[in-house]
Amino acid sequence: MAKERALPPMLQRMWGREPVPRRGPRPRLDLATITAAAIEIADSEGLAGVSMASVASRVEVATTALYRYVDSKEDLLTAMADGVAPLPPEPAGRHWRDYLALWTRVQRDLLLAHPWVLSISRLSPPLGPRRLLWLDRALAALDGTGLDDGERLNVASTLTGYALTDAALVLSATAGFPEHDHTGIEGAADWGDLLVEVLDPETYPALSAVMRAGVMHGAEGWADDADFRFGLDLLLDGVEQLIERRARKD
Structure with a gap:
């Protein structure tokens, strides 16, 4: 009780x-x-x-x-x-995966529209009626998938975390580094060039190779929908496999 x-x-x-x-x-x-x-x-x-x-x-x-x-x-x-949170989309009539993809995307877009929310949401659990309504709808979308209550909560919190992280990356990539930064870095490409200079390929072989290949040039693509969807699909693929494992056990 x-x-x-x-x-x-x-x-x-x-x-x-x-x-x-x-x-x-x-x-x-x-x-x-x-x-x-x-x-x-x-x-x-x-x-x-x-x-x-x-x-x-x-x-x-x-x-x-x-x-x-x-x-x-x-x-x-x-x-x-x-x-600041709008009413969540309703899960009725949507497959759980389609709904959670939309659910996560809308959260990410909200953060991009109101960047200041990042400073609050990272430090506080949902307590108000709007944010808890979002959590309720995510749990409802996963009802009947075979996941237990704890797993459904973990899925929702993981997807919320992804929305927060992706929004932070997009905002940092598009806004550049803070004004008080004295490194001369103005964007992702400059950061990548700096890492090429400081990384020892023997100590950081994988990271050094990626940076030397120029991955940070054109990193404005972090703001593109394809990049957001790539990470989201990785997470949802994992949820789908978990659901399938639970179904095999039953």
Whole structure:
């Protein structure tokens, strides 16, 4: 039996479980409005532009008034990571593999459209209603495949991890290296040329050979759909083989 625990105030608000006061004026704001304003700021300025003061200014209230709805910036980031997610596609009528391919792709595309989400999603498990709805739909798509509950959860988390990693690679390849970088590296090709210079072929035989072959030139292809699909198919092939092994055991 699951241990009962009191939800933190932010999660109560996200799940609509916060007690509604019976007296006094109705609140002027709500968490959804505040979250939407914070997402707009993050999209235009990055997470560095998101503060309690900037969000309060966007929704036209005093910063102190914002704390009535959000206890801290960390809570606000939690709400943003959930609020930016669209509703997941529905698995009904789709083969599990086709659905999970779409499910992973939409997550990757969301991260490319809102790069700041990477900084939050890598460090926090899904807690809000939107992100957990995504997890629910992935589990539903795998229902009837013969995988047990733990395996289905692992498949979903692995595919989410792939979406995060691929999005990070695409963004780094297209945006170049950070401004504070002093190596003179401006992109993947420069990085590959640098590795050719520093790698000792005797110590790093495989990596050195790949870099000397010029694999990093044209690495902008990381952003191409074919490259994303290549990695995704590797993962889904593994899931398919696992399902087949479970079926043979039965």
